[in-house]
Amino acid sequence: MSLAGSPAAMSNPRADRVREVARLAGRSGRVRAGQFLAEGPQSVREALRLHRERAAAGGEPVVDQLYATAECLDRSPDLAELAQGAPLRLATDAVLAAMADTVTPQGILAVCRMPHATLDDVLSRGPRLVAVMCRVQDPGNAGTVLRAADAAGADAVLLTEGSVDIFNPKAVRSTAGSLFHLPVVTGLSFGEGVDTLRAAGLAVLAADGYGATDLDELQDRSAARRLAPGAGNDGGAAAARLEAPTAWLFGNEAAGLSDAELAAADHRVAVPLYGVAESLNVGTAATVCLYASARAQRRG
Amino acid sequence: MSLAGSPAAMSNPRADRVREVARLAGRSGRVRAGQFLAEGPQSVREALRLHRERAAAGGEPVVDQLYATAECLDRSPDLAELAQGAPLRLATDAVLAAMADTVTPQGILAVCRMPHATLDDVLSRGPRLVAVMCRVQDPGNAGTVLRAADAAGADAVLLTEGSVDIFNPKAVRSTAGSLFHLPVVTGLSFGEGVDTLRAAGLAVLAADGYGATDLDELQDRSAARRLAPGAGNDGGAAAARLEAPTAWLFGNEAAGLSDAELAAADHRVAVPLYGVAESLNVGTAATVCLYASARAQRRG
Structure with a gap:
């Protein structure tokens, strides 16, 4: 130049x-x-x-x-x-x-x-995978979740009221450019947001260490529907299907999702812990969940 | 008290x-x-x-x-x-x-x-899943990889010469206690280490954004062997099998794995990027790879 x-x-x-x-x-x-x-x-x-x-x-x-x-x-x-x-x-x-x-x-x-994406803008494009951060506080964690959402091909990232400002410089740095790759909606009212997502046809899954549904189980059922169809692997009409359009809820790093947030979800899904660790950090949990959905949705 | x-x-x-x-x-x-x-x-x-x-x-x-x-x-x-x-x-x-x-x-x-685990100690226990950090520099990243390895039930974490000191206080903090959950071997000589791991029967997989093998493909083949056996899903004798004992190599956050490190691996495996992101951070990549192996090994 x-x-x-x-x-x-x-x-x-x-x-x-x-x-x-x-x-x-x-x-x-x-x-x-x-x-x-x-x-x-x-x-x-x-x-x-x-x-x-x-x-x-x-x-x-x-x-x-x-x-x-x-x-x-x-x-x-x-x-x-x-x-x-x-x-x-x-x-x-x-x-x-x-x-x-x-x-x-x-x-x-x-x-x-500052971008001005709204939830309506996001929904008008028929999203299949959305990440919702519920009161995530640490800028580095928020950035990591956003970057994982981008890698997994999510259609949008939403942050509820009371979350860290994703436009703070530390958060922007930790997104490594992903902030410019997909729409980000901030200041979402949790209750209204979840209702709107569900009305738009998205299943609402809560990432919850104590969830009754095991993510590996969901992945196996989804793989079985693709690889061994007709084998009765659908888990019943009420079971979560990873290949369906999905909004994942990820909670505050210290307290997780609140009781009200958990109650608002269709399913509470646990990432299995195979070792001694008692929990995953929110970035790691989000990575596993979003990739599980992306794989189920895209390997069809 | x-x-x-x-x-x-x-x-x-x-x-x-x-x-x-x-x-x-x-x-x-x-x-x-x-x-x-x-x-x-x-x-x-x-x-x-x-x-x-x-x-x-x-x-x-x-x-x-x-x-x-x-x-x-x-x-x-x-x-x-x-x-x-x-x-x-x-x-x-x-x-x-x-x-x-x-x-x-x-x-x-x-x-x-300071613990004094050696690679021989680790191998004497017949490990099935091992994470190797190759010149990872950031203490937060090293801690995140270690925590993900713990969550995925890995048997050990190894760090090659030139990696960050995992006992530095920032790294210790970011492991969130996982440092005390599994053996950690530091100062590993890369060449010797890989040879020893392979001689002990572990497949050596390099996590590499440019890898010719797609991680989702490996996961599908592994799931097919479980869910639809006999359907010819083995990918041939030379293909990587996620359910086999495995050592994953994760590279430096800025430069990735070096050419020599890549050449030493049995397979170079890419985590698919479904969105616009050009790369994953090393903690995110390690999470996806280690969980893929853990799932294949444990859902049998």
């Missing part, structure tokens, strides 16, 4: 613009601006890809401001190429460090527009 | 003993002392359980020193009961804070003896 003719790199870490960007590390700053930070090549690359797709489709911008060092763009020709479609300003490392929440944003940082 | 007659709580955060314990947060301190720190109720509880089991069997102690506040023991009767089998000293919050690597060790901390 030729930077000849570009304006000089921003070099004053105390400039008003720098302070404005830095405020996006805090929740009130994000709410006021309707923007959030994506830091580092991995997140910014996915933001820029979505930005380009949206631009081609005439949609809303994803990246409102892009800041990078010349060195970073020299080092990463793919980023430099993607950056051409975004409002880029070159900046020094000191400016980026002052803008960023991380110690080192690795030479690139984007100010992104 | 009655604390009547106990010596007074340690209250001087600058005492020599406190400094000695605090040195265990650093690698050189751990190597010199042959000890490491377990902080907080979850880790300490599992350390004390193993300590009690070992004592009952006449084995080596696990907990060399135990420090707790009276409040913590009052709050957690199960911990107080377990603590009776260990060399307990009461201490103030200030003393615990000075000893600990965490901001708050939540009132309890144990100095544990």
Whole structure:
């Protein structure tokens, strides 16, 4: 990428613009601006890809401001190429460090527009697999669940009221770009949300260490329906079928799902623990559950 | 628990003993002392359980020193009961804070003896499922893989030379007690280790995003052998069978497995990515792979 003719790199870490960007590390700053930070090549690359797709489709911008060092763009020709479609300003490392929440944003940082997906938007596309985080508190856990949902091909991720802000910089980093891969609905009212999901035809499964239904049992029944049909493996009309459209509920990392949340589910499903461990962390449990559904739905 | 007659709580955060314990947060301190720190109720509880089991069997102690506040023991009767089998000293919050690597060790901390499991010890027990971390660098990732291995009922976790020190306090915390549930062998020489595992009858599978073998395919074949035997689902003599004794190789989080590591494996197996995500984090990949093996081995 030729930077000849570009304006000089921003070099004053105390400039008003720098302070404005830095405020996006805090929740009130994000709410006021309707923007959030994506830091580092991995997140910014996915933001820029979505930005380009949206631009081609005439949609809303994803990246409102892009800041990078010349060195970073020299080092990463793919980023430099993607950056051409975004409002880029070159900046020094000191400016980026002052803008960023991380110690080192690795030479690139984007100010992104907060998305406004709603549950209705999600449902209008006929989703088959949805992950619902119920009061998950840790940004790293929330990011891991979102990344697992993306890998498993989930159609959306929902976060109920009282969950961590998925747009906080630590959560954004731990999604490793997946935040830009699928719709994320935040501030969901749990009761209304579950009713709406069920009305749209999704089975609501609660991931619950004490659940009466064993996930391996469900996987075996699903595999048997594919591999040995007619062998009476359907488990009855009331049993959960992993290949059906499904919303998984994942609970708070310390307390799990509340009694009310469990009661709202169609089935409570336990991930088997084969060793001595007493529980799984929420990211691990979500991975196993979402992959079990994805496999059942896609290997048909 | 009655604390009547106990010596007074340690209250001087600058005492020599406190400094000695605090040195265990650093690698050189751990190597010199042959000890490491377990902080907080979850880790300490599992350390004390193993300590009690070992004592009952006449084995080596696990907990060399135990420090707790009276409040913590009052709050957690199960911990107080377990603590009776260990060399307990009461201490103030200030003393615990000075000893600990965490901001708050939540009132309890144990100095544990570094275990000395060897690959020969592990193999002498006829393991069926082993996780090998190859140069994994992040303590949180290493802890997550270890916890997933425990949940999946793995028989051991091995870490090759150049991996993060699993006894560093952050790694210990992220294992959530699983460090005390299964043998952990560190400093493994990769080449020798793989040869030894294979000679002991374990298939060596590399988790590799670019692997030619699809994990779902292996799971389907394994399920078919159970559910529809005789249907010609064996995939040929050379195909990997998930139900066979297996050692999984998991690579460095940034670079994955090296070419040499991949070449040493019997099969390179990819976890399918159903969505837009380009990769899985190592904890997520390990969870999917280890659970796939555990399911195939245990649902027979």
